[in-house]
Amino acid sequence: MIELRHFRYFVAVAETLHFSRAAETLGIAQPPLSQQIKKLEDELGVQLFHRSHHKVELTESGVIFLEQARRTLRMAEQAVDDARRAAEGRVGRLTIGMISSAYEDVIAAVILSFRVQFPNIELVLQEITTPQQIKLLHTGEIQVGFIRPPIHDPAIALEVVKREPLLVALPMGHPLARRKQVPITALASEPWVTTEPWGTLPSDLGMGFYSQVLSVCREGGFTPNVSQVASHMHTIINLVAAGLGVTLVPASASNLHRNRVAYRKLANQTRLVEVSVAYLNSAQSPVLENFLKTVRDVTRKTLQKDARPAAGR
Amino acid sequence: MIELRHFRYFVAVAETLHFSRAAETLGIAQPPLSQQIKKLEDELGVQLFHRSHHKVELTESGVIFLEQARRTLRMAEQAVDDARRAAEGRVGRLTIGMISSAYEDVIAAVILSFRVQFPNIELVLQEITTPQQIKLLHTGEIQVGFIRPPIHDPAIALEVVKREPLLVALPMGHPLARRKQVPITALASEPWVTTEPWGTLPSDLGMGFYSQVLSVCREGGFTPNVSQVASHMHTIINLVAAGLGVTLVPASASNLHRNRVAYRKLANQTRLVEVSVAYLNSAQSPVLENFLKTVRDVTRKTLQKDARPAAGR
């Protein structure tokens, strides 16, 4: 069976063209070197050296084999190296889920900063809703997610990365757009555009951004009359722009379609909505650790209050 | 000292995730296998498996190491194989990378013609993305690649083999499909299907076909709203067919899924996208030379203008 040893020995001899000297650099005696080379040639069924007692030179096959042997050794070294660096979270892959509304600011900053610090980590980004992210975290399809609370899952750890107010999104030219502030009660009789109001699955109930919107409406004394449904923030705002209804959005979404959508403050509303990073409590991955470190670094600068780790509840 | 044996054993365990069964396939007993794996982990200083008495799974480092170990073993086999072939006088193997969109025409012609001229050279074809090809060229795992510019690498030589226009790919029945030509601006508000919009690695940024698509969109005054991501042209077009979005494709891809995807000209667009052969400037092998000669012969007939050698970037 051919081993890396044979490659090492062969390369040493091929480079010096001298068994004794090669043996010396390898730190072994000459006879075993001769034996190993012979064994290698036997295994290959190929003569690698033309040798007399006073001259050693590579055969044609030897020349070909030298190149490949060097490459193999290099690759083996790289394998070892990568494994070590992977243990430090410096190479690898991280699959990240994120809600569609949130790419614009904090997340972009995190991704950017992480890329600079860890250029050898492959980042795969997916735009998916909060309840889907919870599922994918459990299946391992994503390792972190940027989600909007609330979620209800004790296996998942959350850290707040952003807090922002809610805005009312109205089609440009809508009568309410004349006001500077819109009371929530004024929206009671409007058609709404939201995500699936009850979630697509029963277990999605009460999760994510629109469950917060729902609770704001309830506080205002009504249940929104949902006329259109979409799952991406982008699409929702497109539908608002098309005049199909009104909705509430997080403030960071208000740079979308500014020319066709009017964004107004919500009167008498102090509630802030949050974006959090979510990950499995049980997850123990160096890459993830490094990513979370970056998240905390970035959010420390952005959030006034420190982002406190908080268990999912 | 780490030997190929360790790689073989590790791969066997990683593939079965079962020490006893792996030992069986390796033709050894279980305890020595456990020992060798442990020794490997000690040498690396890295845990490769999470193991309990009833469950074995790879750690993150293990996943990385598996990939590299497989590559190393493949390379070692190739070294042996090449030496033997060389001894029989059947010198030569050429490993070729190619982007998934490009097989259809020029490349097929090149391969065909080369096979006829050099029946003794073994051709190994791999379908991989442009940035990956650049990496594999450097490691020597492929000797030539068919890629889509732009790339940014002074060590790599490029020669254009094909120029073709861009087409808009729309789901059959999409309103825009009624037009004969589609202006790029009409796609601003559509969901897009592309490759990873941010690239998975920072170094991938600005490479390959979709970086050209991106720049076309930018010229049209928008950044595409990417709703779905895939890495093979085939998959991308499948997703378009499924109605998940629109995209731009090189004209040669327009024979895929003609019944479910509508291909339309881009209005006011004169930009041509290119396919090039790429190889290391420093590479000098007779096999590669002959291959490039064939490429030039074939493209001379296809391209109106002569393909001019051009340094990378």
Place this chain on the structure above:
DNA sequence: TAAAAATACTCCATAGGTATTTTAT
């Protein structure tokens, strides 16, 4: 005859085997 590789042999390090224990399910 001198320098260097090949042979012959010896030794011991370690890969691999057998028997057994441990542990999680």
Place this chain on the structure above:
DNA sequence: ATAAAATACCTATGGAGTATTTTTA
């Protein structure tokens, strides 16, 4: 109770050492 990995211990293959011979420049 059972399946599977770890541990302990033993065996023996073969890698490496020493001494010597062979070869040809």
